[in-house]
Structure formats: structure tokens, C-alpha cells
Amino acid sequence: MRAVTYHGTGDFRVDTHPDPGIEHPRDAVIRVTSTAICGSDLHMYDGFIPEMRKGDIIGHEFMGVVEEVGPEAAQAGDLKKGDRILIPFTIACGSCAWCRKQEFSLCDESNRDAEKLAKLNGQASGGLFGYSHLYGGYDGGQAEYVRVPFADTTHMKVPEGMADEQVLFLTDIFPTGWQAAVNAQVGPGDTVAIWGAGPVGLFCLESCKLLGAERIFVVDDVPERLEMARARGAEPVDRSEVKPYDFLREATGGRMPAKCIDAVGLESHGSGVMDAVYDRIKTATFQETGRPHVLREAILCCSKGGIVSIPGVYAAIVDKFPIGAAFAKGLTFRMGQTHVLQHTDVLLDHIREGRVDPTFLITHRGKLGDAPDLYETFRDKKDDCIKVVLTP
Incomplete structure (x- = not known):
């Protein structure tokens, strides 16, 4: 064969x-x-x-x-x-x-x-x-x-x-997007932010809609993917043009999304920010097995008492994990294979x-x-x- x-x-x-x-x-x-x-x-x-x-x-x-x-x-x-x-x-x-x-x-x-x-x-x-x-x-x-x-x-x-x-x-990918939304406990009236408008991110979007979310932001920098997300009911956030934290803070009146989904995982790319440069050096020299830029950003953007759901694949270890922010904000993490x-x-x-x-x-x-x-x-x-x- x-x-x-x-x-x-x-x-x-x-x-x-x-x-x-x-x-x-x-x-x-x-x-x-x-x-x-x-x-x-x-x-x-x-x-x-x-x-x-x-x-x-x-x-x-x-x-x-x-x-x-x-x-x-x-x-x-x-x-x-x-x-x-x-x-x-x-x-x-x-x-x-x-x-x-x-x-x-x-x-x-x-x-x-x-x-x-x-x-x-x-x-x-x-x-x-x-x-x-x-x-x-x-x-x-x-x-x-x-x-x-x-x-x-x-x-x-x-x-x-x-x-x-x-x-x-x-x-x-459809059950993966669904489980991510279920793990985030998405329900009627919720505000959700999804990082990644690839296949899993788009099925996260569809799942959040099916579960009744009121506002769904999708963060990416690929125009055709953001356009597909927009066409399917999301509010697109082009991270090549805006800082997601600033955009989400203004869009939510300072409350921030209570449900944040990292649908990117270990190969995330920053937009020239220092942590992205750091991750590229660390992974290139085999001192880190993934680039957790999106995960860090989701933690910072998540509302106090919120949930960070991670369908994006991670392997072994990542560096500069903002555990202090997660602890201080009382965040819950849900993740894993589907x-x-x-x-x-x-x-x-x-x-x-x-x-x-x-x-x-x-x-x-x-x-x-x-x-x-x-x-x-x-x-x-x-x-x-x-x-x-x-x-x-």
C-alpha cells in the first residue's frame, strides 16, 4: 500500500x-x-x-x-x-x-x-x-x-x-474544539476569546456559538483566517495591528473575557515582542520544547476568576510561565488530548x-x-x- x-x-x-x-x-x-x-x-x-x-x-x-x-x-x-x-x-x-x-x-x-x-x-x-x-x-x-x-x-x-x-x-478537530469550549464552561451570555483561527480555533468558535456564547473574539494575524472567523460570527482581533490585551480591554470595558482558549499550542508566534524572540532562541538551542507566547497572553487577558482552556498541543517544558498572574487572578486551567x-x-x-x-x-x-x-x-x-x- x-x-x-x-x-x-x-x-x-x-x-x-x-x-x-x-x-x-x-x-x-x-x-x-x-x-x-x-x-x-x-x-x-x-x-x-x-x-x-x-x-x-x-x-x-x-x-x-x-x-x-x-x-x-x-x-x-x-x-x-x-x-x-x-x-x-x-x-x-x-x-x-x-x-x-x-x-x-x-x-x-x-x-x-x-x-x-x-x-x-x-x-x-x-x-x-x-x-x-x-x-x-x-x-x-x-x-x-x-x-x-x-x-x-x-x-x-x-x-x-x-x-x-x-x-x-x-x-x-470538531470534538477537540467542542471539548475546549466545554472545558471553558462556555454558556449563554459568555464572552470568549480564542487564540488561533486555524481548524481547531474555528471549531472552537462554532462550538462556543452552539453553547450560546454572546461575544466571541478570535485572535490571529492571517487575513483569510480572520475573515473566515468574521464571516462565522466572531469579532476578529488582528494581532499584527493591535495588542490583543489592549484591544480586549477596550472592547469589554475593562472586564476582559472570562473564558480564554489557546487553540495554537507549542508553535505560537509573537509579533516582534521580546518573549517571542526569547522563545525562538530557546527552542532553536533545545532549551525549551515549545513557544508559549499565546498561553502567556491568554493568562494575562483572562478575567479574574476565569478559565483558560488549552486544546493546543504542548510537549515537555516551556519557560517564563506567568504562574504569579494565574495565581493572583484565581484562574482555572483545563487541558488535554480530546x-x-x-x-x-x-x-x-x-x-x-x-x-x-x-x-x-x-x-x-x-x-x-x-x-x-x-x-x-x-x-x-x-x-x-x-x-x-x-x-x-
Whole structure:
């Protein structure tokens, strides 16, 4: 089969790999019909995620048709050949203490490299598709075929009559945006500020609207992304022209947003400010594993007693964290990988009832062979690129 493959920083290629097969009775093998390039994939493309190896297959947003199914997956998961299924990027055993609480990304059983991650974090979280050998080293979904472990619990069936592009983003970015808004306890009448108008940020925006927020500010500096946010009901904040703190203070009459969402994560860029320069030097010399400019700004901009929600990915350590400001203002932090299956039913209802159409996000489409060029287009935000969908 053909698959998008890691060969080093900035070097993804489409290579030939052996077709996957059933390795465990709970496995299934699917033929991928749609897959997508995610902002989290760029963290590997840009060299920020450790434990990547040459030959690793990339991708964690994908869906397809069941080609083979192990006996336990067939029985417990009611799976059969020909079923159309979505695959959440978080691999869940379904039976550990965390899965029983529907905190699926914290699964105790799915990470084959748990000891490595536990050394870094104190405890290991669950396995992820296509996301390094800290998270199980599982082959990803930017491929023609994928083996799905724990397939009886790690899948969602696609309702009849729904196209791939209507539901594909339920595998990651729509639930990620929704969980960020839920973690921020967004509700009717709230004022929210979202940093990042990329795919996750825009789904944060849609989720905040669905939850009844009154005012939603979106901070970014990419014109076409800010325009999309504006068109979808946000008040855009162009950080290349204004300081977000000053803008938000004036716009809210000094109260500031009580719900702040960092949808950017470890590759944030400042606008010539000193902390951004500092972060660039520290990451270039491997003294820091991320650039937390947005996180610092969200803390400073958040109202006293407010909540900072972090769907943006961070890895290992960051520097100059304003813990004093967070403490003095009594802020609450909520963060973590998304518990995809916890949210899919409610989001599927929103899609079926026409309250949101996830296809608004798609700007580029291609085949697997187009992936290397489209990765560069997506990373560099060329050609107004916001979201890429690939069809193997």
C-alpha cells in the first residue's frame, strides 16, 4: 500500500509499505476513504515531537470501510466487512478505569510505549494513531489501509446517507474544539476569546456559538483566517495591528473575557515582542520544547476568576510561565488530548440537524501523492490554505 511517511524534519514522502493485517482478535483493518492533514501533524513535520522514526506512517484524522475484522471486534463491536466507520485519533480499550469514565485519551491499555511517556510525564496517556513512539508507535491514517487496534471500542459507525466530508472531522478537530469550549464552561451570555483561527480555533468558535456564547473574539494575524472567523460570527482581533490585551480591554470595558482558549499550542508566534524572540532562541538551542507566547497572553487577558482552556498541543517544558498572574487572578486551567468518543453523539446530532456544516473548513483537496506538497502549503499558509482533505 501507499502511505505518507516520516523521513525527518520537513521531509514527508509517499512510500510503499506492506498491507496491514489482523494481529489481535480485537483488531480491524480498514480501507481508508478520506483522511486529513491536521495542525498537530505539523508539530512532527517541524521537528517538535520526539521519538519519531524514519518510516513512521503519519496521520490521525481518517475514516474508511472495514475490510477485515478480528473475532472479538466483530462480536463485541458489532463490526463486519463493509461497515463505514470513523476512527477517533485516541485509541481506547474501553474497559480501564479511565475509559469507564469516558476519559478515553487517558486509556491505560492502548499505549505500547507507556514507560517512555511515564518517564516524561509521571504517568502515560493513551495511544494515538500516527503520533510518535511516545504514544504507541501506531501507523497513522494517511494511507490506503490501516490496522485499528481495540477496534470494537475505537470506532464510530457512519449513519446512512452521510458523506465522508460531513463527518470526517468528528475523528479529531470538531470534538477537540467542542471539548475546549466545554472545558471553558462556555454558556449563554459568555464572552470568549480564542487564540488561533486555524481548524481547531474555528471549531472552537462554532462550538462556543452552539453553547450560546454572546461575544466571541478570535485572535490571529492571517487575513483569510480572520475573515473566515468574521464571516462565522466572531469579532476578529488582528494581532499584527493591535495588542490583543489592549484591544480586549477596550472592547469589554475593562472586564476582559472570562473564558480564554489557546487553540495554537507549542508553535505560537509573537509579533516582534521580546518573549517571542526569547522563545525562538530557546527552542532553536533545545532549551525549551515549545513557544508559549499565546498561553502567556491568554493568562494575562483572562478575567479574574476565569478559565483558560488549552486544546493546543504542548510537549515537555516551556519557560517564563506567568504562574504569579494565574495565581493572583484565581484562574482555572483545563487541558488535554480530546476524549473523542465522549462528544461524538452530540456533535453528530448538531450536524444532522443542520446547526453546523463542518465542510465549511475545507479549502484544499488532493490524493495521497499530493501530500508532501500540500503539507508545505498548509504549514506556510499558502493559497489561503486552512484545511486539507486527502482521498487515497
